[in-house]
Amino acid sequence: MPFSTFPFLIFLTVVACGYSLIRRGLGWPWSQAWLLAASLFFYAYARPWNLPVLLGSITFNWAIARAMMRQTDDRRRKMLLWIGLTANITLLFFFKRVGVFVDLVAFLHGPQFTPHWSLPLGVSFFTFTQIMYLLDAFARPPASPAALKIYRGLTRPNSLFDHATFVSLFPYVAAGPLVKARSVVSQLHEYVADEPPLARACRGVFIFSLGFAKKVVLADAFAPIADAGFGAQQNFTMAEAWVFCLAAVLHLYFDFSGYSDMAVGAAWMLGIDIPQNFNAPLRARSITEFWQRWHISLSHFITDYLYKPLLRAMPRRNAATSAIATVLSMVIAGLWHGPQWTYVAWGLSHGSALAVNQVWRRRNLRMPDALGWLLTSVFVISTIVFLRAANVPEALHMMTRLLPHENPTGVDALRHLLPFSPTLILRPVTIGVVAAYLFKSSDQYSKTFELTGLTAAASAALIVVSVFFLNTAPARIFIYFGF
Secondary structure, three states: OOOOOHHHHHHHHHHHHHHHHHHHHOOOOHHHHHHHHHHHHHHHOOOHHHHHHHHHHHHHHHHHHHHHHHOOOHHHHHHHHHHHHHHHHHHHHHHHOHHHHHHHHHHHHOOOOOOOOOOOOOHHHHHHHHHHHHHHHHHOOOOOHHHHOOOOOOOOOOOHHHHHHHHHOOOOOOOOOOOOHHHHHHHHHOOOOOOOHHHHHHHHHHHHHHHHHHHHHHHHHHHHHHHHHHHOOOOOOHHHHHHHHHHHHHHHHHHHHHHHHHHHHHHHHOOOOOOOOOOOHHHOOOHHHHHHHOOHHHHHHHHHHHHHHHHHHOOOOOHHHHHHHHHHHHHHHHHHHOOOHHHHHHHHHHHHHHHHHHHHHHOOOOOOHHHHHHHHHHHHHHHOHHHHOOOHHHHHHHHHHOOOOOOOOOOHHHHHHOOOOHHHHHHHHHHHHHHHHOOOOHHHHHHOOOOOHHHHHHHHHHHHHHHHHHHHOOOOOOHHHHO
16 A cells, blocks of 8 residues: 555544544553554555565564573574574565576576566565664673673563564555664553644644655656656767756655655654654765765664674774775665666665765865765766666666767757656756755754644645645555565
């Protein structure tokens, strides 16, 4: 049930109103039971046969974490941790990567061997969430005094009821943001926000309406422009290549940041706070700042659960090993997006840029903000080719078109591929570019939000406009639903 559909709007309204009434009338645990039932319904709505995958993952990881937390022997705890990590990685590999080997077997032995299965909704995100839970459970100090000096407590054991609700909560189970148990479970038991529930719900409606408009008005308008450029390998002019690459960046940005805003807004409507995932990343003045603003929860996951363990595993900790750990972490993140060489190239390019930026900062070098922003923007826009091109040769071909060559400002191919119209120019190109580069972030808008007639009218207008576009053409599936 994608967020940008009429069924979800009805579902969210019913669930939020029901949760508020149950919480006031019956209290916990009935309100949490309502959320759990609603989340499982949401997950099973389109493909109920995937529900056992989610439930099996929840039960297994809860059992492993409980077993680890009861152990005082560090070796046994570590063994249980590795069993849990191996099982989760195997699950991801089974659903996301085995198809590559199946296709290879089919290619070698004929088309009669071509079994395929659909990717369970949110398998990467609910698996990553539980990997974090297991690692935090391992970091909890065991009972022995000696071990207390080594491990610091990060989480407490959850009941199966709490763990199932935390993992499957519908605002983030499909595509994040990645959350930690200790930040969510306490909010399931009681309302802990520092503002009245109605005010938090109104703030949620406002941020949800922003995300809704980002998705169906802007992201879905940039999508055909990017598709046109990357769907036909041609000798584009430099101007055309930059237009197509910028459209691809803005499509990805508005699509995923729109989803993240809708997720945060839906959670706030339930009185639950989850982390923001974007903070105006296209205004970043360095690649490090970009990753501090783009997919923030994944950046934290890469830092805490990939980069730091890799660095600790190095024989020495210095600038060189830090750079190696950074590159390896981003390559792994690229491989998570897909097994193709294009994703490896994307991870390698961003990892290398982050490593260079680390050296730059270690040496206390400075750059004017405007130049830093320009270089960061050029890098982000140019490397999007690895995420959109079908293969590395096509990606490199598009990169060559980004460089100056004959007739750099020509737009003949652009005119041929795209029907120019006032709607096309005014909606995605003008409004989208201005919003991405000049407007405040959704987080800034939400922090300054006050329930007034103007903000209520703005929320209503955004929803009405979004519904109009949604009624005109069905919204595209969210990009990250494919991961």
